[in-house]
Amino acid sequence: MLEISKRVFGNRVVDVILSQGILVVSYSVGMVKLFSFENVVEQFMVKKLTLGEECEWNGVRVSVGEAPSGIPFNIQITDCPPLLFEVSCLENVFQIGGHPWHYIFTPKQKKHKGTYHICSLKDSMLAKNGIQELKCCSLESDQIYFYPDDSGRIIHVGPSTIHVLKIVETQGSLCQSEVIQEYSIEAHREKNTDSMVTVTASGRIVKKRFQQLDDDPEQETFRNVQYEDELELLAVVAVTQAEVEGKAHIGLYDNLSGVLMKSLPLVESWDVTYSHELFFDRDTIVHIEQEKNRNFRCHIYKVTRCQEDTE
Numbered sequence: 295m296l297e298i299s300k301r302v303f304g305n306r307v308v309d310v311i312l313s314q315g316i317l318v319v320s321y322s323v324g325m326v327k328l329f330s331f332e333n334v335v336e337q338f339m340v341k342k343l344t345l346g347e348e349c350e351w352n353g354v355r356v357s358v359g360e361a362p363s364g365i366p367f368n369i370q371i372t373d374c375p376p377l378l379f380e381v382s383c384l385e386n387v388f389q390i391g392g393h394p395w396h397y398i399f400t401p402k403q404k405k406h407k408g409t410y411h412i413c414s415l416k417d418s419m420l421a422k423n424g425i426q427e428l429k430c431c432s433l434e435s436d437q438i439y440f441y442p443d444d445s446g447r448i449i450h451v452g453p454s455t456i457h458v459l460k461i462v463e464t465q466g467s468l469c470q471s472e473v474i475q476e477y478s479i480e481a482h483r484e485k486n487t488d489s490m491v492t493v494t495a496s497g498r499i500v501k502k503r504f505q506q507l508d509d510d511p512e513q514e515t516f517r518n519v520q521y522e523d524e525l526e527l528l529a530v531v532a533v534t535q536a537e538v539e540g541k542a543h544i545g546l547y548d549n550l551s552g553v554l555m556k557s558l559p560l561v562e563s564w565d566v567t568y569s570h571e572l573f574f575d576r577d578t579i580v581h582i583e584q585e586k587n588r589n590f591r592c593h594i595y596k597v598t599r600c601q602e603d604t605e
Contacts, residue, residue: 317334330375384406398439455481539563541560558595
């Protein structure tokens with residue numbers, strides 16, 4: 295157990311996460327710093343403790359993890375640990391992962407908002423084709439993150455497009471890595487043939503004031519993506535507004551090829567104005583939705599194989 299103190303790390307600390315042995319500290323000035331958690335443990339651990347076992351702490355015999363003592367702060371950071379890496383980024387957008395190690399960030403300048411740069415952690419060199427942008431116009435921003443499996447791939451999710459990317463090493467003299475697209479998933483939409491500019495019978499030019507958003511409820515829009523590691527499937531929730539309520543279906547895609555294996559319609563409606571959570575574990579799909587009265591409802595589905603799936 296440890297405490298991240300502003301006295302040690304600075305007054306502008308706003309968030310801390312621990313991932314893959316790296317302590318990632320975010321600051322309000324748009325700075326992200328990385329520290330080795332292994333180094334922190336080795337340097338600042340006061341005493342090694344085991345949950346459920348008794349030990350002596352501050353002169354008192356306590357049971358670790360049980361009331362009233364709980365879990366003592368056995369890692370006490372008194373000085374800032376050695377810095378591994380730091381980067382300036384917009385709105386603290388930062389991800390680390392991949393094979394070899396890379397990081398994803400949005401440069402601090404506002405002109406870069408909506409773009410994601412993929413760089414090598416070794417030398418901060420931008421990968422070839424390393425600037426990713428979906429160029430979508432939507433209320434909710436697109437998301438990009440390293441794949442939750444061990445493949446080192448990247449998934450970029452927008453309202454109507456999902457790109458699955460992979461980092462490969464080039465054989466050139468610069469030893470620059472390259473980002474390539476393995477496959478993409480597209481929402482089913484009718485092409486909009488309406489022009490932004492129309493000409494009346496009298497010859498007057500009329501321009502539309504507003505363009506339809508990419509996540510407009512009347513169009514099929516991706517709302518959630520989950521990965522099932524044992525079945526190697528991607529579960530993609532697509533929602534379309536039908537009359538007064540949203541109708542959703544879950545597309546199960548092959549994780550390696552992006553081929554649609556099955557589409558499962560949800561019985562309940564999907565109101566995009568309230569929060570939703572989806573969990574996918576082997577043959578079980580759990581959908582938790584928030585209702586208008588601030589209650590939550592849980593829907594559980596069991597995926598079974600029918601005769602037509604085997605033919």
